[in-house]
Amino acid sequence: MANVHVIQRNAHLAGPVVVQFVPRPEGRITKATVTAISNSVRGSGETREETATAIQWTLWGSLAENAADFLGRGSHVNIVGRVRNNNYEKDGATVYGMEFTAEEIDYLDTRAEGEARRTQSSDARRPAHADA
Numbered sequence: 147m148a149n150v151h152v153i154q155r156n157a158h159l160a161g162p163v164v165v166q167f168v169p170r171p172e173g174r175i176t177k178a179t180v181t182a183i184s185n186s187v188r189g190s191g192e193t194r195e196e197t198a199t200a201i202q203w204t205l206w207g208s209l210a211e212n213a214a215d216f217l218g219r220g221s222h223v224n225i226v227g228r229v230r231n232n233n234y235e236k237d238g239a240t241v242y243g244m245e246f247t248a249e250e251i252d253y254l255d256t257r258a259e260g261e262a263r264r265t266q267s268s269d270a271r272r273p274a275h276a277d278a
Contacts, residue, residue, distance in 0.1 A: 149228055150229050151226065151228055152226070152227055152229050153224070154224065154225045156185075156186050156254070157183055157224070157225060158223070159180055159182055159217060159221045160181040160200060160219070161219050161238055162218055163178050163214045163217050165178045165210065166178070172257070176206070176207060176211050176214075177204065177210055178206075178209040179202060180209075180217070181202045182196050182201055182223060183199065184201075185197070185198050188228050200222075202246045203227060203247070204246065216260055218260075219263070220263055221254075221260065223252060224251070225250070226250040226251075227246055227247050227249045228247050228249065230247075231243070231245075234242065
């Protein structure tokens with residue numbers, strides 16, 4: 147099977163990093179999923195079009211753990227990974243799909259920007275209290 151690499155540059159995360167722990171005979175491994183959106187522009191002037199491409203990436207092990215610790219909704223990243231088919235049969239019909247697995251992530255935000263974004267995200271999740 148051919149190994150196809152995918153590079154998604156100047157993307158931002160559409161939501162939080164979702165973390166799961168997958169049991170294995172050697173112990174559990176961390177799995178995370180992120181959805182990264184890249185915008186591209188074609189043409190110029192009145193024919194200028196902007197399109198968005200969203201890819202759901204799967205991250206494993208320390209890559210997943212670091213992403214959970216340092217990334218959040220809106221984080222800016224470059225992602226390099228591989229893609230493969232994950233076709234399957236359902237009710238006698240073939241369902242076609244693609245699976246994207248990240249191998250590298252470049253964090254494009256400064257440490258201060260990342261911390262500010264995480265603080266805003268955690269503040270938004272806290273319920274508002276009315277002062278009586």
